[in-house]
Amino acid sequence: MTTRTPPFPVLAELSAPDGAALVVRALARPERTAPVVVVLPAMGTAARHYTPLVRALHRRGATVVTTDLRGHGESTPVPVRGVRFGYRELVEDDFGAVLDAVERAFPDAPKLLLGHSLGGQLGLVHCGLRQPRLAGIVLVASGSAWWRALGAESDRRPGLRWLGRSLLCVAGAELLGYWPGNRFGFGGRESVGLMRDWARQMRTGRYRARGAAADYEAALRNVDLPVLAVDVEGDALAPPRAVDHLCGKLPSARIERWRYRSADAGGRKLDHFRWIRHNAGLVERIASWARFPAAGAETSGHGGRDGAASGARA
Template sequence: MDDTPPDTVLARVPAGAHELTVRAVLQDDPTSPVILLLPAMGVPARYYRRFVGNLHAHGLSVVTFDLRGQGESAPLPARGVRFAYQDLIDDVDAVIDVIASALPGAPRFLLGHSLGGQLGMLHTASRPGRVRGVVLVASGSAWYAAFPGIYRLRTLFGPQLVAGLARVLGYWPGHRLGFGGRQPVGLVRDWARQSRTGRYVLAGSSTNYEAALRSVDVPLLTVTVSGDRLAPQSSVDHLAGKAIRARRVHKHYSRTLAGADQLGHFSWVRNGAELSRWIREWVTEVHDLSLQS
């Protein structure tokens, strides 16, 4: 039985030709810490419903929205529909504006899965002071050299192939090919560039993200997941290691701890009760330390 509390629409945010529907499951206390959950590439926000319920059961308010072109966000990526990482980072900032307006007394935290974690780190680097901390769950760098063994070759050539096909077709039809969902050319080109070089150099942006990441000083919680071949420890370390000033806590989420027969890059979402407890404890510690400083 799904006992996740129903969400409410907090706001609809115009974002150029796009509209973002911002949903929330809130605590009665408006000063409770709030988690902004950033999904993986091609994954709709509704996929995280059970995990949102886990977080809410541990006393956290949770805000969700679909990344551009996914779920409730329109239009769909197609030939001529242009957006990339920088646009998604701007969207994150617009949603934080909504949270700050609706819950001015609530400490804000970002929680990113896969691509969502990369966006959370890049947003925090380029918009300092907007959140108290960042949680990365099954989220690492796409740099091919940060992967072990044969997965290094897959991670080098896979994104380049995706970007090449997207350029020919006008978009990436991942919904038909079984990976990443339907994505615009610009986004997969940013992804492929980072996979190839290890650096975040974003189309349409003048921000030096590598330098900005080195200045990130908010606390960071990173979580690797058993059976996750898309975000192994080495990949997570490469992404988190860019924030050399951040106070990092790292945990590994095993099948035993999750109480699950199988885990992986996506299935942890449906087995997140213990993980949500970890996150709540970490958020409480970070918040208490900030009050003391």
């Protein structure tokens, strides 16, 4: 990308109760009932970085909606000292506003969330808490950040380095008033509140947020949707055991597990982020699971929630 602005039309400009602003963009299909995929990014990852995935899903028959997590890309506020938003604001304010905007724009289309890393984790919490009528959820490289579930699969001491890193990150964020992850190679510029919530989940394995409307762990148990949970070969940030730990929190969901391997990506090397560009095999797997119309076919009505293709209202 040579520009910092995503090359897709603006769908909506939203304001949260605390004044935060979100820009929602969409690459829309002409078919009224084409499936809509709402992409929730990873921590520190601007929505523009998903452009290859957006274009691939669009070619395969989906309308694709993107937005930046607050504090990144086109979303505000930028984390500085005194800006303390965390998981609660993303889960309870931002995601619902985005899904409402998508519903207004595409009322007749089935809708799915596609969450990468933190976007997938918090997207699940939102679904359990607010119960949006989605057709399904796709998790890609999205696993619990619990330290015991992290690290390479061959690591005999899984996640110990990540546990130590989380303590240093939150200490640095407390000292500076924000986390300058863009300078230290982990995350982006993050608010101190978000880093606190992330470090807490890494230590305990549980999702909690100060001032939350409900118990987030209990909310996860209420997720009653089809879920395609994909771990990615070469991904030490969301290895299979981390994805399994997150899926274990979803007893009511109808989960299908799959591993995206280099062989599925035409032999390209994969990791926590490379799959975004090397996505061909993954897009086809999502299309099959969600029952997208056959490539090149006109999109018509859909049915059957288990097939992740029923009409939905966010």
